[in-house]
Amino acid sequence: MNPTPQVLPKDRRDLGGPRQPLLIVRDLKKHFPLKKTGFGLRRERLAVRAVDGVSFEILKGETLGVVGESGCGKSTTARLLMQLTAQDSGELVFDGQALGAGLSLREYRRQTQMVFQDSYSSLNPRMTIEDSIAFGPTVHGVSRREALARAHDLLARVGLEPARFAGRYPHELSGGQRQRVNIARALALEPRLIILDESVSALDKSVEAQVLNLLQDLKQDFGLTYLFISHDLGVVRYVSDRVLVMYLGEVVEVGEAEALFERPLHPYTEALLRSMPSTDPLKRTEQAPLAGDPPNPIDPPSGCRFHTRCAYAQPVCAERAPRFHEALPGHAVACLRHEPESGYDRRLIPVQEVAHV
Amino acid sequence: MSDPMIRLRELYVEFNPPGKRIQAVNGVDLTVDRGEVVALIGESGSGKSVTLRAMMRLHPEKTTRYSGALEVAGQDVLGMGGGALSQLRGKRVAMIFQEPLLALDPVYTLGEQIVEAIRRHEPLGRAEARARALQLFERVRIPSPERRLDAYPHEMSGGMRQRAMIALALACNPQVLLADEPTTALDATVQIQILLLLRDLQRELGLSIVFVTHDIGAAAEVADRMAVMYAGRIVEEGPASELLTRPRHPYTRALLGSRDEGALRKGRRLDTIGGAPPDLARLPAGCAFAARCAFADDACRAAVPERRELGARHAAACRRLDELPALLAVRADEALPS
Numbered sequence: 001m002n003p004t005p006q007v008l009p010k011d012r013r014d015l016g017g018p019r020q021p022l023l024i025v026r027d028l029k030k031h032f033p034l035k036k037t038g039f040g041l042r043r044e045r046l047a048v049r050a051v052d053g054v055s056f057e058i059l060k061g062e063t064l065g066v067v068g069e070s071g072c073g074k075s076t077t078a079r080l081l082m083q084l085t086a087q088d089s090g091e092l093v094f095d096g097q098a099l100g101a102g103l104s105l106r107e108y109r110r111q112t113q114m115v116f117q118d119s120y121s122s123l124n125p126r127m128t129i130e131d132s133i134a135f136g137p138t139v140h141g142v143s144r145r146e147a148l149a150r151a152h153d154l155l156a157r158v159g160l161e162p163a164r165f166a167g168r169y170p171h172e173l174s175g176g177q178r179q180r181v182n183i184a185r186a187l188a189l190e191p192r193l194i195i196l197d198e199s200v201s202a203l204d205k206s207v208e209a210q211v212l213n214l215l216q217d218l219k220q221d222f223g224l225t226y227l228f229i230s231h232d233l234g235v236v237r238y239v240s241d242r243v244l245v246m247y248l249g250e251v252v253e254v255g256e257a258e259a260l261f262e263r264p265l266h267p268y269t270e271a272l273l274r275s276m277p278s279t280d281p282l283k284r285t286e287q288a289p290l291a292g293d294p295p296n297p298i299d300p301p302s303g304c305r306f307h308t309r310c311a312y313a314q315p316v317c318a319e320r321a322p323r324f325h326e327a328l329p330g331h332a333v334a335c336l337r338h339e340p341e342s343g344y345d346r347r348l349i350p351v352q353e354v355a356h357v
Numbered sequence: 358m359s360d361p362m363i364r365l366r367e368l369y370v371e372f373n374p375p376g377k378r379i380q381a382v383n384g385v386d387l388t389v390d391r392g393e394v395v396a397l398i399g400e401s402g403s404g405k406s407v408t409l410r411a412m413m414r415l416h417p418e419k420t421t422r423y424s425g426a427l428e429v430a431g432q433d434v435l436g437m438g439g440g441a442l443s444q445l446r447g448k449r450v451a452m453i454f455q456e457p458l459l460a461l462d463p464v465y466t467l468g469e470q471i472v473e474a475i476r477r478h479e480p481l482g483r484a485e486a487r488a489r490a491l492q493l494f495e496r497v498r499i500p501s502p503e504r505r506l507d508a509y510p511h512e513m514s515g516g517m518r519q520r521a522m523i524a525l526a527l528a529c530n531p532q533v534l535l536a537d538e539p540t541t542a543l544d545a546t547v548q549i550q551i552l553l554l555l556r557d558l559q560r561e562l563g564l565s566i567v568f569v570t571h572d573i574g575a576a577a578e579v580a581d582r583m584a585v586m587y588a589g590r591i592v593e594e595g596p597a598s599e600l601l602t603r604p605r606h607p608y609t610r611a612l613l614g615s616r617d618e619g620a621l622r623k624g625r626r627l628d629t630i631g632g633a634p635p636d637l638a639r640l641p642a643g644c645a646f647a648a649r650c651a652f653a654d655d656a657c658r659a660a661v662p663e664r665r666e667l668g669a670r671h672a673a674a675c676r677r678l679d680e681l682p683a684l685l686a687v688r689a690d691e692a693l694p695s
Contacts (some may be wrong), residue, residue: 069544069545069546069547070515070544174633176633204400204401204571204634205400205571205612206400206611206612206629206630207400207633209627209628209629209630210629210631212627213626213627213629216626231544231545233545238627271546272545272546275545275546275548275549276545276574277548277549277552277572277574277575277577277578278574278577278578279573279574279577279601280577280598280601281577281578281580281597281598281601282598284556284577284578285549285552285553285578287553288546288549288550288553289546289549290546290550291550292500292516293514293515293516293517293547
């Protein structure tokens with residue numbers, strides 16, 4: 001990596017200028033209806049509220065980390081962004097152009113690519129890896145010869161020698177090598193945004209570090225923007241410029257990575273950070289920061305969805321849903337504690353601490 | 358502390374599926390004392406789970422060859438007959454797995470499964486066994502335990518299932534608990550709950566625990582001692598705090614280096630170990646790590662390094678241990694811009 005940050009050449013595809021976010025996500029919703037249960041009149045229309053009104057922005061050239069427990073809607077959000085699942089409502093604006101209005105799905109998918117967690121199931125087992133990488137560009141009208149040449153370049157770029165690897169099938173590669181192939185395939189269409197959904201989570205630590213370094217290099221060289229989804233908070237902190245925290249289908253906090261990790265505003269973020277194992281046997285965690293599992297997304301709690309597990313919850317939290325707002329410059333949170341005139345009494349000491357005395 | 362609970366001497370485990378020979382464990386020496394928690398850490402394919410399963414002889418008998426010595430609670434596991442083995446499994450040694458949904462039987466309620474396990478080993482009536490199952494559920498802190506005993510595994514969340522599996526493992530008061538990546542499939546918030554539970558249970562019941570994981574953080578939360586495995590051998594072992602703060606083997610150094618708080622500083626490149634672990638069907642002649650080690654020389658590639666005691670129960674298997682600090686210093690100098 002260059003010691004001095006290199007100035008990226010101006011991307012000719014850049015329409016809105018550097019200040020226009022690359023992707024604006026507005027009020028995205030996706031509910032998965034359940035099969036009807038019960039009989040006749042007792043039938044209720046239930047749905048898993050996987051993503052429930054999510055709004056955020058991905059800035060040009062940044063890495064936005066997304067964290068949260070399983071079932072919080074991270075992966076559904078990723079699939080909605082990639083338009084692998086259609087949203088119930090909400091809108092995506094890519095570089096100033098609304099998807100569906102100014103921008104066709106085909107053109108959007110060219111500029112947005114995704115790398116999945118399972119490197120094996122995301123590759124076609126009957127295609128050699130050069131064919132897998134060249135497939136996308138040929139669909140978009142590049143000649144096969146040119147697409148293969150580019151595939152070889154990309155293989156070399158991700159650290160797989162084309163002469164040795166191009167003709168191999170996915171089962172002949174290790175997990176780390178396969179994930180490199182997936183990254184090369186994502187790059188084949190020269191995208192601007194890459195969604196990395198737990199892309200390094202299945203790899204061993206030593207291989208994970210190699211792939212993370214590769215991702216950093218590629219980001220510099222190709223001027224990419226990443227959406228980096230992971231449950232590994234250490235890794236998210238390392239790669240991200242900004243971090244977004246999700247809980248039960250909602251965004252609860254967004255902020256600069258360092259600020260968010262050093263001074264989390266939302267009690268959930270705080271608990272999540274304290275759940276990381278200490279790696280120091282002399283400073284072991286004495287008490288689990290959160291009890292129990294996340295509530296059921298079919299029937300989320302009223303008011304603030306976190307109030308059932310929150311150490312600072314007050315009666316008002318069960319009644320009133322917090323508004324997602326900027327509490328500090330560049331640091332937004334959805335919590336009544338940080339909302340002026342919300343009815344939350346900041347003078348009260350949390351109930352649990354009183355119990356200790 | 359006279360007899361260790363588990364004693365492995367020169368343990369080899371080899372799988373022989375048709376036409377192949379996979380050397381999964383290649384001479385492991387390990388002792389676990391009564392009431393001690395030992396973590397086996399390593400990457401996938403390092404032989405940590407194979408070693409763990411060998412302690413209950415869970416590998417398919419037909420295609421597995423064991424050699425060496427393996428004693429659990431003073432009994433020779435490798436020489437046991439079928440009856441003695443069933444007495445050992447569940448009664449004296451119990452295991453918990455990574456994925457409780459696969460380990461539990463989906464068509465019986467959790468209560469039925471625990472009652473079955475208890476009655477298999479002890480002459481108790483159904484009602485008595487169920488009362489014990491209820492106590493176990495309380496012990497692993499499952500909320501509303503009475504109701505949960507009648508639940509099927511799929512009706513519970515991942516964290517609750519893992520607690521139920523721990524309850525099942527503890528059903529017959531075993532002396533040894535073997536845990537195979539018990540928290541890997543769980544969220545961080547639930548993982549820490551399960552780790553704390555294991556720690557409490559270990560203290561209350563005086564269990565010996567062997568804990569297999571690739572997550573050094575999880576190991577640091579529970580283990581007294583750690584053993585680092587690579588290609589079927591223990592390359593370094595020692596007290597947890599000693600090993601984490603003063604690793605000696607190049608592999609342990611690299612593994613820990615990638616997790617240092619400083620190493621994850623923004624903008625800094627991660628230190629990586631180049632290459633990949635060796636193929637266990639074609640094990641190299643010398644040190645298995647030599648191909649990826651920055652300090653390996655020809656002698657390293659020629660012979661498997663001997664295990665060397667470094668004092669205070671700390672041991673490592675590397676030929677160049679004494680030269681390493683100097684070699685590392687040279688490398689650090691080279692890395693500095695001139």
